[in-house]
Amino acid sequence: MKIFFSMLLLFSLSFASDATIEVIKKVDSLPTIAVEDASTSYDESFKMKFFKTLIADLNVLSILNVDRYYRVNDFDASNVVVENKDFNYVLRYKLFQGDGGSLNVQMIVLQDNKQVFGKNYKVSNTNIHVFVSHAMAYDINEFMGESSVEWMKKKVIFSRIIAPKKSEIVISDYTLAYTHVIVSGGFNIFPKWANQAQSGFYYTSFDSGKPTLMYVDIKTGSRKNIISSDGMMVCSDVSDDAKTLLLTMAPDGQPDVYSFNVDTKKSQRLTTYKGIDVNGQFMENNKIAFVSERMGYPNIFSANRNGSGVEQLVYYGNSNSSCSANGEYVVYKARESSSAYTSNTFNLHLISTKTDSIRRLTASGVNEFPRFSKDGDAVIYIKNYQAQSSIGIIRLNHNRNFLFPLNSGRIQSMDW
Amino acid sequence: MKNVILSGVVATLLVFSGCADKEPVVDNSDLNKQAVQEVAQTASVADTSSMMSEEMIRAALEKELATVYFAFDKYDIVGENKDKVSNDASVLSSKASAYAIKLEGNCDEWGSDEYNIALGLKRADAVKSALVAEGVSESRISMVSYGESNPTCTDKTKDCWAQNRRVDFKLLP
Structure with a gap:
């Protein structure tokens, strides 16, 4: 019996470690949590907005069965409200306004009417309340002892088209609920975080007439030219140590993947196919993934870091024109139909370089801009379906997919 | 500015x-x-009356250059577009021979971010190769791609998407 149990455990672990295999977890078996609002400031509209944001964040954690009903209680009440008495946990919070309009939040977690966790938060104003909610959910996740959801506190940077050849670069939280325009005026696209600390970013500027890679230091606001190329210039990926970039350049009208050393400013051409090679992504084992149409249609390939040893990575789909890589995993966008005359369906798929299995991550609509979180735990993407745009979060190891309404205009590119 | x-x-x-x-x-x-x-890029002071006339001449010549259109997900020049490029080459080698040429590649909305920019560029490169074959000096030609970011039509129709798969000509002094 012990042997059987051990084997079962091993089987489960090996399944859980492969993200291309769907792991079905019963929501009913998750611990339950209810939320009580004990706020002493702010109007009902803001209180409800905060509550809904927090409920959404707690759901995204995927470790709790979250009650959706709004309940009110005193912060110091010794008992939870009667409707919540059967829940495993009750999260109680109090919003109150501080000096200078700051938003203060006190949070406690109760189990059997006893406090088992508590933390306080403060931000300068209510406009950035979503970050408090994200931090509360992050801390609940830590308290529950689950694997980190550091990505929940990371920022998203994206470019959006506001008119032909006019764009803005915007920084937001992971749900795109809070947005802040950081580059406006002109045509500036393909923003990419310059390091894991997100203290700077690269983007492509067309303002000089020649596509130019710029770097912006977020804290000082200063920016500098990095490199330019006729025809095309995109920073596709940044290495974990932030010292090497994968660029797509086209000095002779020929789009190819290049590596670029940030310190020496020297670039090396990695692909030499006469057609389109773009979207270089760092992978594990000194490999890169990239998109090429060398087989007559766009598809995903891998190569060594010096460009040698090109191999086809994906054997499914008619047109796989963008990808994001993390370690052994690649998520890519596949066109499910091939028509110039009707709307097309694009779905996201996940593969591992270590197995042959493919996992389809989305089922309908146009799903694009997939980007892994740095730890590979989640994929963020944009979904357009029946005139609705949403931002999606896929929890790979929990097999859950969350959509948030998107009102940010037409997105051109995105990084997380 | x-x-x-x-x-x-x-x-x-x-x-x-x-x-x-x-x-x-x-x-x-x-x-x-x-x-x-x-x-801020500060414009230098110049005689605007003569500049305007030069710009008007250039704009008139640009109108004589026919936009080249492409098939879905393709960057080869086919059908009547070959004749368009030949006529464009004639204009560029005669009336417009004093100007540098900028080819702007564009796509419909059905590609992906980077791939679409590359596709637009390959379209511009195809037009450049055809122009050079017709005798236009390569050194006069520069290229840029705007991918799907510079549509002339924003309706969700097949005609509209076809209008956006194109290469435009710009003349530079």
Whole structure:
């Protein structure tokens, strides 16, 4: 019996470690949590907005069965409200306004009417309340002892088209609920975080007439030219140590993947196919993934870091024109139909370089801009379906997919 | 004048403090510090009357250059578009021979971000190769791609998408 149990455990672990295999977890078996609002400031509209944001964040954690009903209680009440008495946990919070309009939040977690966790938060104003909610959910996740959801506190940077050849670069939280325009005026696209600390970013500027890679230091606001190329210039990926970039350049009208050393400013051409090679992504084992149409249609390939040893990575789909890589995993966008005359369906798929299995991550609509979180735990993407745009979060190891309404205009590119 | 405004208030985004019950932390973020940099390109003073006439001539010549259109997901020049490029080459080698040429590649909305820019560029490159074959000097030609970011038509129709898969000509002094 012990042997059987051990084997079962091993089987489960090996399944859980492969993200291309769907792991079905019963929501009913998750611990339950209810939320009580004990706020002493702010109007009902803001209180409800905060509550809904927090409920959404707690759901995204995927470790709790979250009650959706709004309940009110005193912060110091010794008992939870009667409707919540059967829940495993009750999260109680109090919003109150501080000096200078700051938003203060006190949070406690109760189990059997006893406090088992508590933390306080403060931000300068209510406009950035979503970050408090994200931090509360992050801390609940830590308290529950689950694997980190550091990505929940990371920022998203994206470019959006506001008119032909006019764009803005915007920084937001992971749900795109809070947005802040950081580059406006002109045509500036393909923003990419310059390091894991997100203290700077690269983007492509067309303002000089020649596509130019710029770097912006977020804290000082200063920016500098990095490199330019006729025809095309995109920073596709940044290495974990932030010292090497994968660029797509086209000095002779020929789009190819290049590596670029940030310190020496020297670039090396990695692909030499006469057609389109773009979207270089760092992978594990000194490999890169990239998109090429060398087989007559766009598809995903891998190569060594010096460009040698090109191999086809994906054997499914008619047109796989963008990808994001993390370690052994690649998520890519596949066109499910091939028509110039009707709307097309694009779905996201996940593969591992270590197995042959493919996992389809989305089922309908146009799903694009997939980007892994740095730890590979989640994929963020944009979904357009029946005139609705949403931002999606896929929890790979929990097999859950969350959509948030998107009102940010037409997105051109995105990084997380 | 093009202004690029960088507002460095991203520090505001995540600068809030979370702390244990007994350790309330005062918000010490630099929320009010906004680093704003403006880069302005100052135009030099010149005789605008002569510049206008030169610009008008250039604009008239650009209208004589026919836009080249492409099939879905393709960058080869086919059908009547070959004749268009031949006529364009004639104009560029005669009336417009004093100007540099900028080819702007464009796509419909059905590609992906980077791939679409590359597809637009390959379309521009195909037109460049055809022009060079017709005798236009390669050194006069530069290329840029706007991918799907410069549509002439924004309806969700097949005709509209076809109009956006194109290469435009711009003449530069």
